[in-house]
Amino acid sequence: MSAPRVRWVAVVSRTAAALRVAWEHDPLVRRQLHSVVADRACPAEAWARAQGLATARIEEPDNGRFSDALLAHLRGAGATHAVLFFTRLLRGPLLEAYADRIVNLHPSLLPAFPGLHGYRDARAAGVRFVGTTLHLVDEHVDAGRTILQSVAPLDWEADEAAGRHRQFEQLCRGLVQVCHWLEEDRVVAAGPGTRVRGARFDDVEFAPALDAPAALSLRVPRPAQDDAAPTAATGSA
Numbered sequence: 001m002s003a004p005r006v007r008w009v010a011v012v013s014r015t016a017a018a019l020r021v022a023w024e025h026d027p028l029v030r031r032q033l034h035s036v037v038a039d040r041a042c043p044a045e046a047w048a049r050a051q052g053l054a055t056a057r058i059e060e061p062d063n064g065r066f067s068d069a070l071l072a073h074l075r076g077a078g079a080t081h082a083v084l085f086f087t088r089l090l091r092g093p094l095l096e097a098y099a100d101r102i103v104n105l106h107p108s109l110l111p112a113f114p115g116l117h118g119y120r121d122a123r124a125a126g127v128r129f130v131g132t133t134l135h136l137v138d139e140h141v142d143a144g145r146t147i148l149q150s151v152a153p154l155d156w157e158a159d160e161a162a163g164r165h166r167q168f169e170q171l172c173r174g175l176v177q178v179c180h181w182l183e184e185d186r187v188v189a190a191g192p193g194t195r196v197r198g199a200r201f202d203d204v205e206f207a208p209a210l211d212a213p214a215a216l217s218l219r220v221p222r223p224a225q226d227d228a229a230p231t232a233a234t235g236s237a
Helices: 017-025 027-032 043-050 063-077 093-097 118-125 160-183 213-217
Strands: 008-012 033-038 054-057 081-085 102-106 129-136 146-153 187-190 193-196
Touching (some): 008 043, 008 063, 017 027, 017 043, 017 081, 017 160, 027 033, 033 043, 033 063, 043 054, 063 093, 118 160, 146 160, 160 213
Parallel strands (some): 008 033, 008 081, 033 054, 146 193
Antiparallel strands (some): 129 146, 187 193
């Protein structure tokens, strides 16, 4: 099996539940993932160690110094990309060195409802649709060029846990899909968004439409007890 052209580092703060699901579901994600960098002791770091993945911890409260240390790790790893499962802003030379090569997962239809509580804020606003966004990172909060978005209707009087779980599953499927698009060199930064070469726009749930078999087949069973379910709605993905 040939080596992947994409080699990425996961940057985590909490559970990184979407990372776990994608890694367990898709061999390409397992091949691409080089290491896991945590900014604190957290469940995602413990999970990575249990899988035998390389881990590093950068316990630096200053975002600028954290970003500099992360840049050193990425260069040392020979990483082509970073994928964020944490809630801090990146700063400085890192954003230049890895411009349009840092991916973030967010639980809302950006630019609506940025910040830590996208799903909660959307429900509070009484919107009729919620969704997810995978985007390239810049210096602003939950900004940068959009790669992929998903949408779902919201009945705010219905089961909130079911809505959160559907959103989490969309993030997991989106992460797998974006990994395949990156591997195939199909994501092109263009203007305020991105262009995905050969993309289709005939799906009412995902735009662009999913086309990787691993993303199309991914389903996340809802746990019997909702409080045991990993959730993307906290912003930790």
